[in-house]
Amino acid sequence: MTDQTAGNGVVLAADGTPLKASLNRALRKNRMRALLLVAPLMLFVLFSFLIPIFDMTFRSVDNWHVGTLMPKTTVALADWDGKDLPEEPVFAALVADLRAGAKSRQIGKVGTRLNYEKSGMRGLITGSARKSKKLKDGPYKAKVLKLHKKWGQLETWTVIKRNTTPYTIGYYLNAVDMKYDKNGEIVMQPENRRIYGKLFMRTFAISLAITIICVILAYPIAFLLATLPLRYSNLLMIFVLLPFWTSLLVRTTAWIAMLQSQGVLNDLFVFFGMVDDDNRLQLIHNLTGTIIAMTHILLPFMVLPLYSVMKTIPPTYMRAALSLGANPVVAFVRVYMPQTLSGIGAGSVLVFILSIGYYITPALVGGTDGTLISNQIAYHMQSSLNWGLAGALGALLLASVLALYLLYNRIVGIDNMRLG
């Protein structure tokens, strides 16, 4: 017995402390060290990924504007039954809030927020705030009603009251083409304002089409890459990687030069008499352009995982199948293909998820019928400044990607995915 053993049977380390505790301490130290090593990555993910996602998702329900900037009106409206126009105290509170808001130069935020729910609210709020300074002492009801006829409409007050709550589902309703009607009931948007549902469907359809085309195109390329002798396959690999390393914008604009109606491809068609000069094909600024350009850009993401999987399949399997009497097609379908499934899965998930969120290429070549939901999100982030709606659309997109991921995990199993 070389171990030091205390009287009660506990194994002791060299310094006399119980071995278990000493070991734990050493392990903890190691764990801390490991944690320190990954800490930069964790912090990076936290700040550049998790916090922004949380922030944008929070914006999609956040509804602080009316409650914070029109506190008196919010309180005064609490007991309003919504059947008739509010009474004098509410109007007095409104004037006080408008005055304070005009002074602090914040009232525009309320106008912007309410205008999302009903057109014209921006002008009503900011215009009335400007004029509120000139209103002498009360009673205010008659005076405010004179400021703008909309103050005499029940709907105006319904909209304000609905948005006194700190959280809203308004942005999500908007994101699925619904809205509140005059009476505060949730209804579908009128036909001529429904866009997001259609765009979501189109985004999924286009992404699916691109994924399928990528599989069809990438499979033979990857097969050649994996089976050709090294000197040929290296050359082929360069052909795959060169575009991959080229700037996205360069590739997209190159496609514009290729596909436009006075472009290279159409010139060739006309030269060979395949199409009439007056009837050149419209290949860009539409759905066709989006699919062609995006397929080209995303193809390497399919080729590389497929290649890495095919590279590991021993050629002896196919030879064995053939020598056991299978014809080449059967051998390919039953022996070779099942082994590449994990590569197809990995490539498809990669391409599909990338194309769902694709933004710059459809914006440049998509025209009207080739733009995706991400273009609308970008529009609401950059131009309309409706960040709540952008957040809601983004959250829905994220949720649908997660749902697809779970579905994929259920059917194929995420452990079977190989990215190379």
Add this chain to the structure above:
Amino acid sequence: MKKILKSSAIAITSVAVATMAWSAHAVDLNVVSWGGAYTASQINAYHKPYTKKTGVKINSIDYSGGLAEMRAQTEAGNVTWDLVDVVLSDAITGCDEGMFRPINIDKEMAAAPDGTPASKDFLDGTLQSECFVPLIIYSTVFAYRADAWSGKKPTSIKDVFDTKNFPGKRTLQKSPVNNLEWALLADGVPLAKVYDVLDTDEGKDRAFAKLATIKKDVIWWTVGAVPPQLLADGEAVFGTGYNGRWFSAIAEEKQPFAMLWDGQVLDIDGFAVPAKGKNVDEVMKFLKFSTDTQRLADQAKYISYGPARKSSGPMVSKHATLGIDMGPHMPTKYADQGFLTNFKWWADNSDEMKERFAAWLLQ
């Protein structure tokens, strides 16, 4: 390890001290504008003379418009921009939301050389926001390929909607703004009545219906550089675009385009001062300098946008390098053929109209 920590601490401190010393030494102003030929005209007309006069260095930053960046900076409480070149509609929104600082135009801006106070010297209708100092009048206007219809020339906005006599693709901005107004003009609504008609539900339907008649002939653009390119490539025969872009395509690149001034929509561009900027006092001096009569007139030497001051108008001379007389290329010369965007109407209706427009495109 300790050594590394110590030396890096020293390094960080010295860098911090150096930066502090640097910022104490001189205030650089960050002036944000649209880039390209437009920023170049401002650098030549405002920045260079100001630096020469005062020694204050001006950093020119490009952006692509909109208030997204401005709002993000304001919300984060870290405003690094000192002066922003914005279109009037953005100035109004930003002013209402407290992003921009109100400016007392008579007290804080320069009077005309003859002593006319600034508020009387800026063109009528340009001072629509108290946070905004107008610089230029630009217009969104049609141009066409002069060689497209063998001698036949379009003369009015109606010809744009006439695909029988003037066949070919049109390129329009992917936005309801201006396009709805043009559709109504082409449908016979008089200039003065456009916004009254547009304010009714029937008027909106009518505008969309008229626009639908050319929908299949339209290539929609989103970036201002695109329409001249599409016309140059022969992809389109008509296009809407900013008059400055058309000018450089026609005068500098000698493209075979011609202007159709009928129905031009005038818009105003100018400076706004971020309310939470760090160098407000310094930037107000620069703003006063850059918006005086001489500077605005100088700018027109480099770009074909009309100066926003009445007193600058007569001083507009020849292009700095091309030697062309700039007068006939100013949109203000053809003001009676067009109209000024109704900012108030669009402020109230753009959310709804843009959604409807997007839905209409999908149909």
